[in-house]
Amino acid sequence: MLKIYHVQGTRSVRPIWLCYELDLSLQIETIDFSQTYRDTHQWRAISPAGKVPVMTDTDTDAEVTLFESGAMVDFILERYANGRLHPPRGTAASAIHHQWCWFSEATLIRPLGLNRILRTPASGAESLAADGLNKTHNALQAVEQALQDRNYLLGAEFGAADIMMGYSLVLLEKFKLLEDKYPNTQRYLSRLKDRENFARAMQA
Template sequence: MITVHHLDNSRSQRILWLLEELELPYEIRFYKRDPKTMLAPKSLRRIHPLGKAPIITDTEGDVTLAESGAIIEYLVERYGNGRLQPERSTPEHVQFLYWLHYAEGSAMPPLLLKLVFGLLPTRVPFIIRPVASLIASGVQSRIINPQLKLHMDFWEQALSQREWFTGQDFTAADIQMSFPLEAAASRAGALQGRPHVGAFLRRIHARPAYQRALIKGGAYTFASAGDAPA
């Protein structure tokens, strides 16, 4: 049996969605963020030393696995029976591998930096908040926002050429890419002048498996990101 250790409002929502697409039985163990730090609870470290979600355990292979990309690759390889990934040794499979790893390796870092620097002025003593605000604003405008624009334009260009990231067929790489696009739509203006990004988000949100995962996983802030045409 597969168990998903699911942190509220997190990347682990993608794993629930993937399992729904594959129509696999699974259990969910729910974890809540610390209301002050917004970090995962220390109890997750009992499952994996880093204590980061998502984590899955699979009794079929005595597996405990973290990292979204690794989990998605494992589930598709072990249980997919050819579903949700292109045939090997094809150009589409090369693209599949690229987007599967690009999502966390390249797309997420500037989004995380934007979140951190956006919160910075509120997390320092009141007396130095004006200085912290200036620093945070400068870093965002000079470094983070240009990088985000580069990535968001890259997504728009890719999706203007094909319906899904790897081609004409929906794959697990689209599931992996959902979180960066949803986060960017909510926090970084990804929909402004990027109609294909918005169309992608509306397509994934309309999928029955996505909706089933929302019902099972609970509140998810980004579930409506991009649903209204830009």
């Protein structure tokens, strides 16, 4: 059974809309969007960066909790869509499908958050910087937590998710955001940097 922790009008619309299009049964739980609730241990236990949405699947052979809307869409498509609403994997059309999915979140709407902060009264560059820093540290806590019992994001084996994460961490390190904090993340980044192909890619 799919369950989506929802706040009206937020990114939880994505997985909910997809479930509706695929006619999947779904449980929706509306949560309190206040910062106070999102900072509770209870919420951080399922949403380590304190954000919305979260989706769980309690199906016994695919039990999973996800806290990134694009990953929810991917999972629902892979597991429940039977080829509907996305092109076959490995095709050029599939590559374009993935590109638009990533672009929608990572490139198109990310700057919107900054715009909203700039428009609120009594805000400016300082509050913008503080908010950005705060959100980055919240997200880094999610990475730190994920790495507490494993060498790589998915477990013992290195994979493509570590390549995506590795580059982001290199940038965060460059801006000195990992200093004296996040021991698991720092060890992980060293492990990634030890890979010959990381050095090759950075020098390419």
